[in-house]
């Protein structure tokens with residue numbers, strides 16, 4: 001049947017049909033139609049919403065993200081018919097029933113994800129089934145290959161290509177902003193693609209966006225890396241492993257990171273950019289993705305094994321993750337902290353040490369530094385100002401202002417200081433609670449939102465001393481964060497009254 005397209009400014013996938021047209025096509029709410037633009041030859045399936053008033057008979061409303069595939073303008077004639085159910089649905093059910101997915105099953109699922117053939121509910125079912133039932137190493141390998149094959153790949157003529165990736169889970173982990181320019185300044189190539197926040201309050205792509213645009217095609221990533229040695233871009237915009245970001249969008253609200261998908265997500269990005277040598281940061285701590293060292297070693301073995309299957313040499317660094325890295329959480333605050341180090345600052349030591357350790361491992365793996373000399377070489381590159389100059393080149397080539405300084409990056413204009421109620425030592429900084437608080441304050445979308453920690457774990461505070469400041473770009477978000485902070489209690493000072501249970505309390509204990 002033929003319809004006239006009306007482009008709807010809705011940042012979602014799908015189409016809107018008048019109820020009587022839906023009956024004519026033979027679809028119900030949530031079913032799929034295939035839309036064909038005969039003039040351009042472009043076609044896509046889309047999930048149907050139904051209205052009785054918003055779209056007249058003979059017109060089909062096309063949502064913004066679906067129109068990215070169809071490239072229609074208002075009034076274009078399109079053909080619409082009931083689409084077949086995506087093949088992935090039966091395969092997702094297989095995973096729900098604890099069965100192993102084959103290479104072909106996985107390829108089909110990824111193809112349907114990349115083609116936007118699955119609704120958000122169906123995609124969530126896939127992520128949930130994998131999260132609960134897990135993937136074995138064969139399934140992880142199939143997933144990695146399927147993710148790579150469905151997107152673009154970089155092909156550098158000079159090797160080695162070095163890369164680093166963190167599994168995340170620890171807030172304030174701004175180390176890529178230091179490591180990438182150190183590696184690139186050493187003369188190696190590091191085409192770094194990053195995700196936005198998954199379980200955290202600011203992913204590396206969110207951080208870099210404070211300094212420069214992060215959305216580039218794979219070709220542009222390759223060209224920029226050839227020119228200046230490195231980039232820091234958002235993987236979701238590159239069409240490198242394009243299923244990755246669609247899966248992450250589903251994980252973000254739940255703050256989950258399904259293990260098998262995480263391994264594939266990280267290594268697919270490394271494989272697709274042609275990396276030969278990869279350092280993986282595995283933060284270990286009670287409120288991270290990896291609760292203890294034994295689990296960290298297990299994950300490290302999985303990364304190394306997956307690397308072997310892909311022909312990539314992987315080394316893993318188990319890092320301290322019991323509390324945030326450095327003193328800041330949230331885009332502007334984290335970027336300011338990282339830039340201050342590149343400008344010559346020597347605080348916070350823990351952030352500097354972590355960044356130099358990982359950069360040092362990469363330098364040793366590549367042979368740039370002799371065994372045991374990587375840390376020193378990374379430190380020399382940092383202290384000489386070469387890393388800062390390199391970051392400025394990266395910022396410039398990505399279209400940002402290379403003259404940016406740490407001082408010019410400001411936290412949100414609304415702030416609230418949380419003071420210690422009693423004297424004692426900080427005995428807990430709860431990562432998950434700190435992330436929740438930073439997200440409620442607006443991070444990562446509001447770049448000024450976040451937290452500044454005045455005291456870290458083990459430090460002593462006196463009653464009345466500031467322990468952390470909440471920043472927000474909007475006052476109502478600050479109010480919400482302050483209220484939530486009272487409930488979440490992300491920072492515990494030894495001796496603090498945690499709660500008061502009245503004698504008439506009858507709740508669950």
Ligand SMILES: O=P(O)(O)OC[C@H]1O[C@H](OP(=O)(O)O)[C@H](O)[C@@H]1O
Pocket residue numbers: 164165166167168169170171176193194195196197198199200201202203204205257
């Ligand atoms: O939000 P959570 O789950 O903490 O971590 C996700 C972050 O970890 C990785 O960092 P990088 O790209 O290696 O710097 C991802 O790319 C992403 O930015």
Ligand SMILES: O=c1cc[nH]c(=O)[nH]1
Pocket residue numbers: 166167168194195198257261262263265266
């Ligand atoms: O890039 C990343 C990092 C952590 N977890 C993922 O799923 N992807």
